Amino acid sequence: MNIRKNILKYMMLSLVITTAFYAAEQPKPATSFTKEKNEQVLRELPFNDTQDYEDAKRGFIDTIPDKVIKNNFGSDAWNLKDYDFLDSKKVPDSVNPSLWRIAQLNKYNGLFKVTDKVYQIRGFDLSNMTIIEGNTGLIIIDPLTAAETAKAGLDLYYKNFSKKPVKAVIYTHSHGDHYGGIHGVVDEKDVKSGKVKIYAPEGFLQEASSENVYAGNAMNRRGTYQYGPGLARGEKGQIDAGLGKTVPIGSVGLIRPTDIISKTGETKNIDGIQVEFIMAPGTEAPAEMLMYFPQFKMVNAAEDATHTLHNLYTLRGAQVRDAMTWWKTLDYLLADYGDKTEVIIAQHHWPKWGQENIKGYLAKQRDIYKYIHDQTLRLANEGYTMNEIAEKIDYPNGLDKEWSVRGYYGSLSHDTKAVYQRYLGWYDSNPANLNPLPPEEASKRYVEFMGGSKAVIKKAKEYYNKGEYRWVAEVMNRVVFAEPENQEAKNLAADALEQLGYQAEDPTWRNEYLVGAYELRNGTPKIPTKIGANTPDAIKAMTMEMYMDYMGIRLNADRAEGKKLTLNLELPDIKEKYAVNLENSVLGYRKVDTFKNEAEVTLTINRDTLDKIQMGETTLDKEIASGNVKVNGNTQKLKEYMGLFDNFKPDFNIVTP
Structure with a gap:
């Protein structure tokens, strides 16, 4: 068995075990406090604005009939049938209505026409794959996360159009969901021979390798919380991941780029298609680039402008992103390309059409990052600490009803903390926080000071009955770390986390809460220790x-x-x-x-x-x-x-x- 099959077998085994283990979870219903909080969202946000639904299905051509993509071992790499419950118009009590909305939008799937010669595969993976018809073949932008989903997308294109060869691939940036499916669309021999070119931004290879290897094991484990791949699908379980449904279970690869793009304004003629590159390092990824296609009057914003407030800090763990660089990149895009753009696409979500629509959209995307950056530092300079700032900042008028900047992947809370961390670090300058006791030792003393675990649990139940779930989760965390075998404390902590998950607008927050609740009730799923997060191509690329x-x-x-x-x-x-x-x-x-x-x-x-x-x-x-x-x-x-x-x-x- 070759090396790639070995690693895939390991990945499959670990994820199948995780999924089976999580499937036993018995979630509880939403409480009256959760119902009221979610009903309030329905009253506050403009749900009568359905333009995004129209845009998300515009240009639909075809999809796979059973909505299931198999991996090389016969299991499901991707299964959209599990999300059929989202077709209901009634929002369940256990889901934030705004989250239900983005989860429905992310369910549109298949092959879509964007404009002449430009198509996208959407809903087959966490990310999109863009297909552009050149003079003699195809240009693929971002071949998804896994070879199986990428191949299924390309096969769907070939089912509806002539089977032109892939002449070039463009990696927009250094995150795995934008290059991992490369073996599903090209043969590495064709890349080495020069038959296929692969374009990537400067620094791509080092960033792609280092992020997935240096801290890969920790990031992979934390990713099971962020994306919730092992949670049961359903109104009390996993329903979305913000940028798409979840991550696929399949073969992840990496082929070295043949051509590196290093400066804004660099232009390439790729199989008869003019591409103007716009460098965006330090925005959504350390190595990232956007593109303008003059003959289509089209911008590809990569992942810098999608239909969500994005992460300045990602919950799975990564380097903090630069909000200032991000807003300035979007402002450059708006200033230099706004008047000559008729369609904008990204490598997640759906396009927007019409010059004025696009300019307004880019302006709001720009403004949310500048707002978070500036207001975080204003409050920091007034003496507020990271957690205090996160509580104080809310959407300003003008952005508060804008769907494209809602917190479906990033959030105002953890993005403000990211800005604080970038400029001021983890220490809030209060000496009491300079060298705190480690969690287990501190928790034992907290519980002792609070009268023992029985007293703490009794008081916490009173707060739970008042809907104070954040506080219950915090104090029960202390009891759990003081007394790891105390199942009553674990169960109460899980109940609180579960209600917080039901209330969350951000699907990654929901997944974090619900996975945490599951593991408190049932224990940590055991994953075989053999290879870890490294993949063969990541190792070879180092x-x-x-x-x-x-x-x-x-x-x-x-x-x-x-x-x-x-x-x-x-x-x-x-x-x-x-x-x-x-x-x-x-x-x-x-x-x-x-x-x-x-x-x-x-x-x-x-x-x-x-x-x-x-x-x-x-x-x-x-x-x-x-x-x-x-x-x-x-x-x-x-x-x-x-x-x-x-x-x-x-x-x-x-x-x-």
Whole structure:
């Protein structure tokens, strides 16, 4: 079995186990307080404005009949049938009406015509795939997250139009849902031969690899909370993820770009289609670019202007994004392209048509990021702390009834905290918060001060009965961390989180609350520990410097304490050499042309073999025995050294200690 099948089998096993485990959840109904809060949303927002529904279905051509896409192991990579409950016009008590609205809009799926020669696959994945007809073939923009969903989208296009070859792929930015399905639309051999070109923004490869590897295990685990892929679908479970329904379960890949775009204004003629590139690094992704197509009078806003307030900080964890750079990018787009644009698309959600509509839309998208940036810093300069600012900021008049800036992925709350974090960091300057006790120790003392767990639970139930779910969740978290086996406390905490989920407008908040509630009631699903978040293509895409940095991250400092090792690492197939040094529980390295010092161990290994060992397809001992790897020096020292690195658990606890 090849390496890609091995990793897919692992991913499938972990996600199937997670889904099966979550399916046992027995959610409770919405309380009267939740019903009233959701009814208030119906009164406050302009639900009579249905233009987005018209735009979301405009240009529909075809879709797959059963709304299910299978993966390579016969399970569902993507299943929209599970969301048929969204067809109801009546909003359930357990769902915020604004969230129900975006969940319905994200259910439109299939092949859509945007304008002449421009099509989109929407609703087959978290993201969109854009297909542009060139003179001799197709240009694909962002081939979705998984090969299976991308292939299904391209097959649907071919079902309705002639089977033109893919001539080029454009990655708009460095997030996995915009490149992971690449193997579903092109053959890597055609890329290597020059038959297919892949365009990407400067810094793409490093950002795509580092984000998915350096903190990949933690981000993957946290992503199960943000997207809720294991939650049962339904009005008391997972209904959406803001940008789309959820993430697919399939084969994730990465092929290196052949052409790098590095400056705004750079123009390429791709199979007869003129493309003007607009660089947007530091906005929604560290490496991102937008595009203008003169012959279509069309802007592709990538992920910088969608039908939601986006994340300045994503709940799964990532580098904080720059709100100032973001609003200035949108202002540039508006100023330089607003008067010559008749259609705007993005790699999530649906297009907008008409110059005036587009200009108004871009202005509001720009203004929400500038508003969050400026007002957060105004309040910070008045002495308010991060959490206080999040409570004070609300939508201003002019943006409060605008659907496209509602918090369906980002939120005013966690975006203001992101701005605060970017400028001022985690510390609020109150010395009491400079060095707090860790959660378990602090929780035990809190519970003791509050009269013991029985007293806290009794008081918390009184607050629950008054609809004070935020407070109940906070104090019950203390009891759970003080007494991890206290199921009564876990259940009450879960009840509070569940009601908060039912009230949430932001689907990612809903998913966070509901997954937390499930795990408090039922425990953490056990995921096999084997490979972690890394995929074969992500490992292959790493430079050796990045690989060595990742090994430093995996080094267990306690096990390495007091140990020293010098190692010369030679990689003949890529003609690189590294002098590696372990000392002070730090793994240092330096790229060299020649080895200047004699090391305790010299390891000669091809990069390809190193990748296979990293992915678990083989072992170092097997490769040494076969002669593929040569070791000169102290072999026992090398084996001791290899035992100093952690293999990360993909199922670490979150809502319990």
